[in-house]
Amino acid sequence: MKRVGVFICHCGTNIAASVDCAQVAENLKGYPNVVFSTDYKYMCSEPGQEMIKETIKREKLDRVVVASCSPRMHEPTFRRCIADAGLNPYLLEMANIREQCSWVHPHDMERATAKATDLVKMAVAKVSHDAPLAKSFSPVTKRALVVGGGIAGIQTAIDIANNGYQVDILEKQPSIGGKMAQIDKTFPTLDCSACILTPKMVEASSHPNINLITYAELEKVEGYVGNFDVTIRRKARSVDLNKCTGCGTCWGKCPTKVDSEFELGMTKRKAIFTPFPQAIPNKPVIDREHCLKFKTGKCGLCQKICPTGAIDYTQEDELVTTRYGAIVMATGYELFDHSVYGEYGYGKYPDVITGLHFERLINASGPTMGKIKRPSDHTEPKNVVFIKCVGSRDETKGKAYCSRTCCMYTAKQATLVREKIKDSNVYVFYMDVRTPGKGYEEFYNRTTETYGAHYIRGRVSKITQDGDKLRVRGEDTLLGRPVEIEADMVVLATAMVANADAAKIAQLVGFSYDKDDFYTESHPKLAPVETHTAGVFLAGACQGPKDIPDSVAQAGAAAVKVCALLSKDMLETEPITSEVDTKTCAGCGHCVDVCPYHAISLTTIEERLLGQTITRSVANVNTSLCQGCGACTVTCRSSSINLRHFTNEQILAEVDALCQTIQNK
Amino acid sequence: MSDHTEQIKTAENGFEPKILVFACNWCTYAGADLAGLSRLEYPPNVRVLRVPCSCRVNPQFVIRAFQRGIDGVLVAGCHPGDCHYTTGNYYTRRRFLLTKRLLDFVGIDSERFHVRWISGAEGPKFQEVVTDITAAIKAIGPNQKLCDYFPTETLLPNEGGDNQ
Numbered sequence: 001m002k003r004v005g006v007f008i009c010h011c012g013t014n015i016a017a018s019v020d021c022a023q024v025a026e027n028l029k030g031y032p033n034v035v036f037s038t039d040y041k042y043m044c045s046e047p048g049q050e051m052i053k054e055t056i057k058r059e060k061l062d063r064v065v066v067a068s069c070s071p072r073m074h075e076p077t078f079r080r081c082i083a084d085a086g087l088n089p090y091l092l093e094m095a096n097i098r099e100q101c102s103w104v105h106p107h108d109m110e111r112a113t114a115k116a117t118d119l120v121k122m123a124v125a126k127v128s129h130d131a132p133l134a135k136s137f138s139p140v141t142k143r144a145l146v147v148g149g150g151i152a153g154i155q156t157a158i159d160i161a162n163n164g165y166q167v168d169i170l171e172k173q174p175s176i177g178g179k180m181a182q183i184d185k186t187f188p189t190l191d192c193s194a195c196i197l198t199p200k201m202v203e204a205s206s207h208p209n210i211n212l213i214t215y216a217e218l219e220k221v222e223g224y225v226g227n228f229d230v231t232i233r234r235k236a237r238s239v240d241l242n243k244c245t246g247c248g249t250c251w252g253k254c255p256t257k258v259d260s261e262f263e264l265g266m267t268k269r270k271a272i273f274t275p276f277p278q279a280i281p282n283k284p285v286i287d288r289e290h291c292l293k294f295k296t297g298k299c300g301l302c303q304k305i306c307p308t309g310a311i312d313y314t315q316e317d318e319l320v321t322t323r324y325g326a327i328v329m330a331t332g333y334e335l336f337d338h339s340v341y342g343e344y345g346y347g348k349y350p351d352v353i354t355g356l357h358f359e360r361l362i363n364a365s366g367p368t369m370g371k372i373k374r375p376s377d378h379t380e381p382k383n384v385v386f387i388k389c390v391g392s393r394d395e396t397k398g399k400a401y402c403s404r405t406c407c408m409y410t411a412k413q414a415t416l417v418r419e420k421i422k423d424s425n426v427y428v429f430y431m432d433v434r435t436p437g438k439g440y441e442e443f444y445n446r447t448t449e450t451y452g453a454h455y456i457r458g459r460v461s462k463i464t465q466d467g468d469k470l471r472v473r474g475e476d477t478l479l480g481r482p483v484e485i486e487a488d489m490v491v492l493a494t495a496m497v498a499n500a501d502a503a504k505i506a507q508l509v510g511f512s513y514d515k516d517d518f519y520t521e522s523h524p525k526l527a528p529v530e531t532h533t534a535g536v537f538l539a540g541a542c543q544g545p546k547d548i549p550d551s552v553a554q555a556g557a558a559a560v561k562v563c564a565l566l567s568k569d570m571l572e573t574e575p576i577t578s579e580v581d582t583k584t585c586a587g588c589g590h591c592v593d594v595c596p597y598h599a600i601s602l603t604t605i606e607e608r609l610l611g612q613t614i615t616r617s618v619a620n621v622n623t624s625l626c627q628g629c630g631a632c633t634v635t636c637r638s639s640s641i642n643l644r645h646f647t648n649e650q651i652l653a654e655v656d657a658l659c660q661t662i663q664n665k
Numbered sequence: 666m667s668d669h670t671e672q673i674k675t676a677e678n679g680f681e682p683k684i685l686v687f688a689c690n691w692c693t694y695a696g697a698d699l700a701g702l703s704r705l706e707y708p709p710n711v712r713v714l715r716v717p718c719s720c721r722v723n724p725q726f727v728i729r730a731f732q733r734g735i736d737g738v739l740v741a742g743c744h745p746g747d748c749h750y751t752t753g754n755y756y757t758r759r760r761f762l763l764t765k766r767l768l769d770f771v772g773i774d775s776e777r778f779h780v781r782w783i784s785g786a787e788g789p790k791f792q793e794v795v796t797d798i799t800a801a802i803k804a805i806g807p808n809q810k811l812c813d814y815f816p817t818e819t820l821l822p823n824e825g826g827d828n829q
Binding site: 070071072096098099100101103104105106107108111112114115118119122512532576594596597627628629630631633634635643646648651652654655656658659660661662 | 749
């Protein structure tokens, strides 16, 4: 026999005005398991709580029902209260007779009182099946992994490292730096991108708490918050990083020339190369696909001339497993493949380029040493057309969303053209101009007013080659007439899209992503850097298009979340998790499939049967990962998996308690 | 006063159905709380049972409720795509599509069982949904199907005479 105490709160007149609380308390006297029932003006007040505590001791109560406001309001209060009196805090149930009774039925006291009675009886039925639960604890590995070495990843790592924790940056390219390294100037201040990025790259590489793992990829992630076992594939670099000094002799002499990825194919690099001059680590890799030694077995020049003997053709990919407490995804973005816009003729007309090509063209260390030249004939363009929203805000051919950065970088590029080529004309085709940022609208106004860029509201319908000119046809929708511009160069503001392998990586780490493959934050407003997977955080454009200031801000936010996690020695986990009855579990694995947190796995157990030892497969719940949704409980055919605190028995007891009060059938 | 209050007052034909609402903790339960905070009146026929997620609701709970004589059941959770547990309500959607067909097959009027998505911000929607369902069930009368087992003896040894 359980000893349940029932406490009905008046909440001043909030409840008492439309529910007869004394009557409810009276109705519960004699109800199964109820040994004490009373009402009081304010249960949550100091004297109210004292009364509960005294009653627990005096009446030897072993569980408590408080009927008052929503448990979303005061469940923690009353859990603490009964814990103070020596009861397990999970032996409490609340009946919500304020928000869901008195406040919504103010004009019918009789029926509101009957309903309140029902709700309390349901709570008594549930509490009678409550079991004491204890929070569990697991240790935390005080090391973080940042996946992606662009500005978001670098900033996250620096912020975490400055708080005294060890961080590894995992970068798939041979150097950290990301997209920001390719950009020439940054809006709205026109600082040189490299000038503000490279010091951060150096800081990351020289920080005692940061370890760079470049030219490497995620292979496998196991474990859970506090203890992720991450296997990283360190791709064969063919260069011993410990011996190499980065002197550059090898790439100076290498005979093989390949299109440079960093310069978007506008110049050549060697088969042994660093992606760009300020690369960190400034040590080369061998591109095995193009290297003569690997293709034909001949050459081997770099090995012969390397003064430190760092070249090692026999290197192989290496798998390294490390344990981390937290993971930050900062994998960035790619640019939309706009070849679907055949009318813009990209690939067909060499002088139709993307915004990122333009960044390289205008960059002092780029292929043209910062002189704006047409890719076709290396002449200076006089008429430059910019087309915005190429792939953004176009559901039929591209993406439905706005890429957020294109309005500003197009304004920046328009300004730079006007600044560098004094007699140039700049035309910008736009759908809308969106400048939500500090100093952004002012910058855009300067572009049109001081720099005289011509903004034309409308879409371009067709670009054709006419001699050495490009004929750009479109519509000015404000004037309502067609426009045709003879252009020397056309720059497309292509959309920011998720990386091609974004979904694959999300599945590998085990968190969710949206229909565009951007990583889903835990809450769009209140948890913008967390994922649904505990211990995995987001920074930068992998979560959605964003500019550098927003990426850096998000990086800082993610770093704080990581530090808050790593500052704990032990992680507390909610005890409301699923549990498996291995006696009846048949190991069918349906629960494994439905669990959104990958918290359930099949494991093999040994048992004695008829004098023999047999092994069989059963489900096993990792309580550190389980969030207590209960999806698995319904899918189980033998009811072998149950959710603590919301067990099948408890819910059915509530249903029964409610139905028993049905009258006049 | 709103039409809802009107409906509550005029529906005095004697039969007051009892309706069980399984509400997910994160959306619908919060929506029901919001209805309370906003003092949105609805018929006192509904009883909310809190579950962590709508996907915690086993169709067998619904069947049990009908067996025990409940007049209507509502399962309500977050809107698709907004589940606190990412995918829970997708399971709910699929499971209860089938359950509805099963109930139909065994002769439970489909007006008695509903699945709805009500977010934590939709206090008015909670009011509207439960008011409409109550009115519809009032119109079709008490549930007498399946209601064959009423375990007063086994579970309620101390219960007084009023509920027999």
